Amino acid sequence: MTPTPMRNTAVTADDGVRLWASRSGRGTPGTTPLVLCHGGPGLWDMFEDVAGMLDSRAPVVRWDQRGGGRSEPCAGPWTTERFVADLDAVRRHFALERIVLLGHSWGASLALSYALAHPDRVAALVYVSGTGIGPNADWHGAFEENSLARLGEDPQRLARWRELPGESRERAVLQWSVEFVNRNRAIEHAERMADPWFPINFPCNKALNAEAKHTAGTSALYAACQALDLPVLIVDGERDIRPRSAVDSLERALPQVRRVTLPDAGHLPWVEDPHGFRDAVITAMHS
Structure with missing residues (x-):
């Protein structure tokens, strides 16, 4: 697939913080643009391959969230409300x-x-x-247990992971390797996630994860999802080490929802089932 030229730019949020963003692709006239939100929190955009899959069908916008990756270093604030406002700044830009x-x-x-x-x-x-809208107890304990079990398949790798400092690129690669079903290629895939490498924003990660513990499972969140009047596609890798049953809470709440589960994929399904992932997303883009 021939890559589409990217146009990198700086987006200024309403409080003056500058955010890295990139746009590629054109699509056909009238095609709704696709905006990608990377994982973390405290990481950076790793969606180059996803943009390459889809930017022949629509304009695709990627961005680095506040305080991470190529965006301006800053002191926060680290709240979902602030990140929602940043995303809207990207849309407006x-x-x-x-x-x-x-x-x-x-x-x-x-x-x-x-x-x-x-x-x-x-x-x-x-x-x-994702991990649904229920309490963290629905998935987090099993995720930690499964993560250690995957690392423990190679005792030397587990021991090395334990001795490395938290900010180490090597430690992150070992940690991220657990996300892939194909264990023979897990390190290769994780190395690609870490290229380019930026410092992980641990204060951001800690603050947003703490916020999520308070909002997950609340009646207000369930009610808001029940009132969401737009089409939603849920995409799972069946072999994600986070229990997929946690997402059932969201699926039950949404009035317009379709779910696609890719059987041979883990947490990054576009890596391990690119064709299934692309087909599912294109269907959602044109529904």
């Missing part, structure tokens, strides 16, 4: 009236929060490898 919004992992939660806050600006939501 590119003069996008309505968007198809795709979020992965933490980015799926951010994309859902944006759709709940601004449903008139979202044509469709693609929720990839």
